[in-house]
Amino acid sequence: CDVTTLRHAEVVAQSGADALIAVAAGAGGHAGAISPFSLFPYLKERTGLPIVAAGAISNGRQMAAALALGADAVYVGTRLIATPEASAAEGYKQMIVDCKPEEIVYTDRVSGIPANWLRPSLDQARELLESTVESKSLGADETKRWRDIWSAGHGVGQIQEQLPAGEVIRNMAQEYLQTRDSLPGAEN
Numbered sequence: 001c002d003v004t005t006l007r008h009a010e011v012v013a014q015s016g017a018d019a020l021i022a023v024a025a026g027a028g029g030h031a032g033a034i035s036p037f038s039l040f041p042y043l044k045e046r047t048g049l050p051i052v053a054a055g056a057i058s059n060g061r062q063m064a065a066a067l068a069l070g071a072d073a074v075y076v077g078t079r080l081i082a083t084p085e086a087s088a089a090e091g092y093k094q095m096i097v098d099c100k101p102e103e104i105v106y107t108d109r110v111s112g113i114p115a116n117w118l119r120p121s122l123d124q125a126r127e128l129l130e131s132t133v134e135s136k137s138l139g140a141d142e143t144k145r146w147r148d149i150w151s152a153g154h155g156v157g158q159i160q161e162q163l164p165a166g167e168v169i170r171n172m173a174q175e176y177l178q179t180r181d182s183l184p185g186a187e188n
Helices: 006-014 036-047 060-068 090-098 119-135 139-147 154-158 165-182
Strands: 020-023 051-054 073-075 104-107 115-118
Touching: 006 020, 006 036, 020 036, 036 051, 036 060, 060 073, 060 165, 090 119, 104 119, 115 119
Parallel strands: 020 051, 051 073
Antiparallel strands: 104 115
């Protein structure tokens, strides 16, 4: 179960969850506000449940960092949206490639729950809403407005191009192994 706070994690653990997806600050979509440096070990210590790290993991170095913080596995979202295999709209995939972390907006004003959104998609939705309100015609445009508000995490800063998913995964595995092997004490 996705969790963003200790309170949420405790409720989920009492309900019988086998593991927690710790959604840290910087995750795409509905995200928490706690840094992964704190959230992953904090939830691990206090719940004893396996932790799946989520939030701005776009390469193998970040994967190694999450595991070093005590996560048992990692969850990769935004990076895999920008692949040919993803069923996302082509404009969404390209926006992920084009955006910088500063263009991610954390707000509850879209869905009622704090989440990270791509600023250009919010701007496009605002323009569409303004034009439909002026014409007093919501209909099909109302549906399009919500469909084209796209979420992504801070990991967009590490994504420079759309690559096939297999290549992304191979690159991440290679970066992870290189990082793990280069850390102090790795020779032990």
